[in-house]
Amino acid sequence: MKRANTFEVIPQSAEDEELLRRLLDASAALWNQINYERRENYADPDADVWDINEYRGRYGGTLGASTVQQIERKNREAWRSFFALEKKSEANGKPGFWGNAEEGRELRTYIRNTSYSVKWGEYSRLEILVGQDLKDEYGLGHRERLRLEVRGEPNWKEYKKQGRLELFYDEQAQTFRAFQPVTVDDSRLAHPLASEEAALDIGANNLVACTTTTGQQLLYEGRGLFDRFRETTREIARLQSLLEEGRYSSHRIRRLYDRRTKRRDHAQDALARDFIERLYDEGVSTVYVGDLTDVLETHWSVETNAKTHNFWAFRAFVNRLACTAEEYGITVEVRSEAWTSQTCPNCGSTEDTIRHKDTLTCSCGFEGHADLVASESFLRRHQNSESSDRRTRHSVSRQRQTTVTRSMARPVCLKWDDHNWSESPRSVPNEEHTNPQVASVGR
Numbered sequence: 001m002k003r004a005n006t007f008e009v010i011p012q013s014a015e016d017e018e019l020l021r022r023l024l025d026a027s028a029a030l031w032n033q034i035n036y037e038r039r040e041n042y043a044d045p046d047a048d049v050w051d052i053n054e055y056r057g058r059y060g061g062t063l064g065a066s067t068v069q070q071i072e073r074k075n076r077e078a079w080r081s082f083f084a085l086e087k088k089s090e091a092n093g094k095p096g097f098w099g100n101a102e103e104g105r106e107l108r109t110y111i112r113n114t115s116y117s118v119k120w121g122e123y124s125r126l127e128i129l130v131g132q133d134l135k136d137e138y139g140l141g142h143r144e145r146l147r148l149e150v151r152g153e154p155n156w157k158e159y160k161k162q163g164r165l166e167l168f169y170d171e172q173a174q175t176f177r178a179f180q181p182v183t184v185d186d187s188r189l190a191h192p193l194a195s196e197e198a199a200l201d202i203g204a205n206n207l208v209a210c211t212t213t214t215g216q217q218l219l220y221e222g223r224g225l226f227d228r229f230r231e232t233t234r235e236i237a238r239l240q241s242l243l244e245e246g247r248y249s250s251h252r253i254r255r256l257y258d259r260r261t262k263r264r265d266h267a268q269d270a271l272a273r274d275f276i277e278r279l280y281d282e283g284v285s286t287v288y289v290g291d292l293t294d295v296l297e298t299h300w301s302v303e304t305n306a307k308t309h310n311f312w313a314f315r316a317f318v319n320r321l322a323c324t325a326e327e328y329g330i331t332v333e334v335r336s337e338a339w340t341s342q343t344c345p346n347c348g349s350t351e352d353t354i355r356h357k358d359t360l361t362c363s364c365g366f367e368g369h370a371d372l373v374a375s376e377s378f379l380r381r382h383q384n385s386e387s388s389d390r391r392t393r394h395s396v397s398r399q400r401q402t403t404v405t406r407s408m409a410r411p412v413c414l415k416w417d418d419h420n421w422s423e424s425p426r427s428v429p430n431e432e433h434t435n436p437q438v439a440s441v442g443r
Contacts (some may be wrong), residue, residue, distance in 0.1 A: 001183065002181060002323075003156050003183075005155060005156055005179075005182060006179050006180070007150070007177070008152050009150060009175075016146065019130065019138050024109050026062045028099065030072075034055065035095055038079055058234075061134075062131040063109070063131050064132075067111055068130075069112070070164055079095055079378055097301050102310055106254070109167050109240065110165065112129075120157050124149070124150040125147055125150055128167070129146075143228075156182050161182065162182050163182065163183070181292065189327060193280065193281075197285070197379065198379065199378040200287055201290050201372075205223050206220065207222035208275060211378075213284075217372050219413045221415050226231070226311055228263065241251050269320065270419075272317070272320045272326055273324055280328045284330060286331045287330060287331070288335075288378060288379065289321070291336050318332070346362060349362060
């Protein structure tokens with residue numbers, strides 16, 4: 001099982017900080033050179049993107065040969081990702097640069113798993129490899145590494161293997177941080193408390209709407225988050241319009257991009273953790289997540305695209321959700337959710353329903369919260385599908401029931417306060433109008 005530790009890194013002296021900054025600055029300069037060469041090769045039909053110069057001789061004395069290799073490998077991964085997205089017509093620009101010396105570079109580096117060590121305890125520390133030229137200049141021994149203080153409580157102190165370390169300077173917090181991928185023994189995984197199921201509808205105004213076979217419903221509201229995301233995006237566009245011709249970014253613009261991304265990722269990380277812990281307590285073992293492809297093809301708009309791809313970062317969120325679910329032994333499956341947001345759970349009609357903002361109404365008299373109804377219909381659909389598959393494979397004559405008399409619990413509405421997802425004291429809008437005769441989803 002792959003996981004990650006994140007922690008703060010503190011140089012022990014002004015000299016150590018200067019050395020660390022030079023190391024990260026040289027790494028950024030190396031990235032920019034490699035990336036510039038690949039972009040030039042990309043533009044030349046007769047050139048090969050992967051055919052670049054050898055940089056160990058120029059940067060090895062500062063970074064060490066292994067770090068030069070890791071930065072080139074990281075850049076190669078970025079280009080492979082670009083080509084994969086380009087093939088799907090989803091690429092959003094070629095891999096970018098890490099700033100420049102005049103306006104300020106992104107201070108960042110990648111260190112091979114054998115070129116660093118982390119010791120946890122009363123005096124936690126990180127030791128990293130630096131090039132021989134820097135060692136000589138700052139008085140480090142031939143086999144000595146740069147030693148830095150570590151602050152923070154890691155999630156995974158015990159692991160089988162450590163991965164490539166990412167070390168960077170966080171301008172927002174004015175501190176150095178490290179990201180350490182680790183491989184953890186699967187024996188540390190939890191096991192589901194029961195075999196219940198849940199269906200997850202991903203939206204924009206409401207980030208997540210969920211229905212479980214226990215009758216629980218959860219709604220994570222996202223309007224405030226998206227409004228702040230859009231405000232920052234507008235400010236970025238305004239600043240870009242003021243740039244001189246030929247310039248595409250600035251130090252301030254990069255900081256806004258960074259702030260926007262970190263704010264979104266923090267909320268999504270917290271959502272995934274809160275959501276999966278609640279499902280674990282409900283005994284859920286399988287979560288169905290709606291694939292947005294069909295929805296976007298049917299209901300595409302500029303705002304929907306902005307919310308789904310830029311703000312929501314759907315694939316990244318699903319990966320984050322699956323990663324968290326793995327810790328609890330919960331399986332995440334992406335399935336089609338086409339038409340679930342237009343399906344009446346009372347009569348099954350998709351033609352006689354009308355959706356207005358958060359409300360879904362039907363000519364049969366049904367009225368309910370649109371996103372919660374969609375998650376309920378989504379769960380019913382795949383329960384029926386799974387039941388049919390099992391009957392086919394195992395010749396089971398008895399059908400699994402998908403509607404029972406178990407009543408649906410009052411929906412739990414959660415809001416983000418920049419730190420946590422907290423339950424709102426008010427009920428979900430229109431929840432009290434839902435047709436009480438509609439059977440609840442369950443076993």
